[in-house]
Amino acid sequence: MACSFSKVGKGIPIRDAVLKVTGELEYIDDLKLPHMLYGKILFSPIAHARIKHIDTSEAESLKGVKAVATYLNAPGKSFNSALRFAGHDLPRDERIFDRTVRFVGDRVAAVAAEDPEIAQKAIKLIRIEYEELPAVFDPEEAVEDDAPRVHPAGNIITKIINKAGDVEKGFAEADLVFEDKYQLPPVHHGAIEMHGVLAKFDSRGKLTIWSSSQNVFAHRLILAQLFDLPLNKVRVIKSALGGAFGGKLELTVEPVAALLAELSGKPVKLILNRKECMVSTRTRHGAVINLKTGVKKDGTITAQEFKVLTNAGAYCTGSLNVLGAMSHIVFQLYRTPNMCFEGRTVYTNSPIAGAMRGFGSPQVFLAQQLQLNKIAKSLALDMVELQLKNLVRPEDRDPLYNQPMGNPRPIDCVKEAAKIFNWYDKNISQDAGRFKRGIGMAVGAHGNGCFGAHRDYSALALKLNEDGSALLLTGTHDMGNGAVTVQTQIIGEILGLNPEQIECVEADTDSTPWNLGDYASRATFVTGNAALKVAKALVREIVVEGAKLLGEDENNLYYQNGWVYDKQGRKRASLIEVISHAQGVSQRELMAVESYASISGPSSYGAHFAEVEVDTLTGQIRVLNYVAVHDVGKAINPLSVEGQIAGGIQMGLGYGLREALELNEKGAVINSNFKKYKMFKAREMPCITFALIEKGGTTGPFGAKSIGECATVPSAPAVVNAVCNALRKYYNKIPLSKIEI
């Protein structure tokens, strides 16, 4: 890639960093409206039951209570909280409140009251008689014919099979075939900000929702359908997001607050506490993965077969999408000629699984990378060499669709990381008695956008102010990842503006053009392309206006860095002169609107190397060294790329070593707080050495590929492999906090 960029490729702090540091950024919980009430939800204490009788009279008569909502006075419509766009075909198995509850944490009722304490008190005054039903929590039990049915049509929501080559032939050609079953738990997103919403219905019949949301347009659509409103009568505004990680992609508390607002005639704020977030919102899909791999003695993989069972929990939400993403991504990391993916997602009476950073990739690559580590050991091959033999190369094509893969560079990642880590100079394991050390590595991939799955476009509007500064209306929900800052860098590069000169309005259905939502690592890859396109469209407007100003043919002019030049390279008019002419003479707004639709589905790659020390007495695992190298095509903002990688590693370490949402035999989460659920803290994190492979993608803006999700994929297997190597044991179940040493 050319290195002559002045804005793209510079590491700059994300737009609102200073507001976060100073505490000025207003989150949902900072918002107040006149006459605002406080909402509280009553969650089911039973995993599966039918409500025989519900008595809200005591709650209703408590002073200060303004509304009580149950299935009796809620819209009875079914919906799917992961709906992305009009016509999106997903099972509609949820209701705001249903007569049947399907997991411990399912919504039963809600109250709006003048203060949170009264609401809490009122919740406890709601009397419910349940008829308990048999429940199932284990996905493998749930697929049995005689399993209790979570929904009437049966527990298997869908089955996806993808194939390339002939796996039977491939296994026949193998010298060795490995078969392992991996068990992966559901985990919590751990966004520091809880799920929250502020809902208001006005007398004009307009519903306004301030939500800590990753998908305002999708949420508008669902709410409009639920409350029978035209879309122009629903406004969803993304408030500041204090972390999301996929957990705020789907609709959760929004319809409850809207219903309470409708019933009470007052604005209602509803903020979950940590326990409620952990129990009632979303988790990463727990999964059981049966993985069968055939290899030659030289390490060449001849065939691989994934049999995946994911636990959707009590409602489908985005489980189809997650399984679909898995079913594709596994074909993009290795050159394996014969592959098969067979996946099922099933209902259980467990907490709902949904989108979470990595969207299926962490599960499948964890199984795969753990097994490869075992295979390397079995074949007495170096793990790095095994990787290099099998990883996809830049010229390879996606075996499912026979498409180019956008210059995939996992090999560069592995080589660079191995070099930085000094892989070849270190011992796989060092046994020092009580403290055993080991090194491990893993590779991972994750997609860029939703191309292939369904529509994937973003529209942006960009206009120039009188002084040459600009306004960007973007449907992007910056979740702390700097996605919008990246857009200002791209636009700044094209317009010759400092990113600080571009003000942004984010994700407000009444202000910004449509966006599919912020998930699938699409903000830089897809919306970044939209930023490039809209900036170029605005440049065309500038040239057209410059031509008018200069009385010249616009084909003889071009724009660069604040100036209209002629083809002879002479500066002819400044941007300010052009704007002044547009406003004062042509009397028009210099504004452009463009939509960019994704045209490819390449993957991003990363290789992580870790060195760990296990205290065999206490089981404590310390991560001593860490190297992360990612193929990002082009880092538009290297500072936030590093931030994403660091955050991804923090999540991956937790996934591999510590985190799991644990249920008791009744299906209740038993570790629903941060004392019991131990995420990695900043002080526990290793120092990380980062490196980026910037050899360009073929379709991203300036060659950029996504990083947000891919960052977390290789992390858990790298560190688990390091522990396995340290202990010379091969674990098939995470997190490792539960292992016997």
Next chain:
Amino acid sequence: MACSFSKVGKGIPIRDAVLKVTGELEYIDDLKLPHMLYGKILFSPIAHARIKHIDTSEAESLKGVKAVATYLNAPGKSFNSALRFAGHDLPRDERIFDRTVRFVGDRVAAVAAEDPEIAQKAIKLIRIEYEELPAVFDPEEAVEDDAPRVHPAGNIITKIINKAGDVEKGFAEADLVFEDKYQLPPVHHGAIEMHGVLAKFDSRGKLTIWSSSQNVFAHRLILAQLFDLPLNKVRVIKSALGGAFGGKLELTVEPVAALLAELSGKPVKLILNRKECMVSTRTRHGAVINLKTGVKKDGTITAQEFKVLTNAGAYCTGSLNVLGAMSHIVFQLYRTPNMCFEGRTVYTNSPIAGAMRGFGSPQVFLAQQLQLNKIAKSLALDMVELQLKNLVRPEDRDPLYNQPMGNPRPIDCVKEAAKIFNWYDKNISQDAGRFKRGIGMAVGAHGNGCFGAHRDYSALALKLNEDGSALLLTGTHDMGNGAVTVQTQIIGEILGLNPEQIECVEADTDSTPWNLGDYASRATFVTGNAALKVAKALVREIVVEGAKLLGEDENNLYYQNGWVYDKQGRKRASLIEVISHAQGVSQRELMAVESYASISGPSSYGAHFAEVEVDTLTGQIRVLNYVAVHDVGKAINPLSVEGQIAGGIQMGLGYGLREALELNEKGAVINSNFKKYKMFKAREMPCITFALIEKGGTTGPFGAKSIGECATVPSAPAVVNAVCNALRKYYNKIPLSKIEI
């Protein structure tokens, strides 16, 4: 005009009517931000002085006081609060705080404190030593060479002369020449909502202003200059407007709140009370008008000469513009072949005059219509006949610019009003002893937009939602006049949508395209044309997309009322199908942005007829009957047109009969509250019969002409003429509450 419209021409309530009625609409005073402080301004008690010494130490040390601002710590930059656009050339004679104070009510200092009471207390603790300077209040005295100078360059701000024909020749041809001097007081706008602002500076250096403003883009420009900020770092958001009438067009309290926010580091809310509004913001220009008119015995006017002196008060603000508007409008009512307008606007040490509904027209037409009433009496002609003889006709051209006048219909107005009023069947005066009755009439005109004066365009953005409802981003500031509702009717007509299906975001510099501001009766005439243009642009997008969907040549298709038709008139695709194709297949936003620049400066016309009864014992005047007929070209929303006319009459009655901001000899306003300043109350208003002349304008949307300002112009002279006729006396000074009967 065709009558086949389905949205245009229907009287519908304005968009936010229900929110006003229910009290849900949030005005500035309803807004609260965390850590918000309350601002209070110290106003000068002296008409002209230099500050010798200012001691804020006591105020600063009061507990709860967070900032004290004076000229010592304020930006020293000069500005003009009526600046409309970048490069607008107006005298910059104001500062946020100046060392010299120039009227009783000038800003001296301001305080931000934790509550309003503390702020009020702190204001009283500021010690100031003034060096009093000689002051001048009367505009006729102010033009004298030896008058005290309000500003160093002298008191005459500008002089404008416009001429058509040869007035000397015209007076020579006249049978009679009348010369009168009219004295018109400054009056208060009387918006029920006070001037207010909420200002916030964040750590990113961004200034956000919520303001009860008629001109967010202009205010952004001035604030950016004052605080040395790029425009993208200033956001001005129009909050709900509880009336404005021109009084909120110019910047008043905004820079003070911004400065306090900057100094304190906290958001600051600053709301004036009624006294402060009346004293310190703006007034209608007080004026002295010497009017000389030559007439033939048959009533034909041969020449007319206006010599106008307007009182700008202590700062220029928009005085040039108001004088400019006067200097043009007087040429558009009669066919008078020889006319001259000579106007001056002068500084005095009085409250600042600025924009107010009618923008110069009420003053000049009041003088003219009063004199015509006297001329009619003198010539023993019927006033109506005198009007009909002289009024412009549809084919007439603007004598100043030799332009068509856009189908002017004052004659239709007069004829229709006379008929409804039964003018010819009533006695001009009826003397019943103590109670004397009289009838009177007057004609008035007012412009449509700023064409001719300076740039005048509006840009709008319009997009379609998935369900065919729409979002309009409009820079229009609806002040209760329904201007935005009219835009939804225009767009609804073109797109076949119910206006309720179009959601609108109004006047927010970070969300909406640029708009010149809401004044000059331009919202329907100019921005309405922009609405027409952007709707048609969106229709083109619909047809283009429909062609893709149908696989047909777009030239064979057209759009109407929710359907794409082929040229054979067959319905081929519904709007929803087209949108669905755009989003699902073409993957693009159906959105249009258009700017409309005004191409003409026609006038609107109205004739008002009034019958009054004067109680000669008490001086009380009752308005018994009232007829108002206006040439509106086409009433897009007849309901709000009537509302505008009714409101205009309320203002005109007050202007003619009761209202005047009165100063004592020291220049202090002595009637700065609604007990002493008696506007017409709803229960005092006459029943009004309305009629509209809808013969179309040539350049307005659907033929519409403006009504907001014109509505008030004929009202004061109609009712004053009725009183004059009742009493058979000719008064040259308003309001009539001060006359001797």
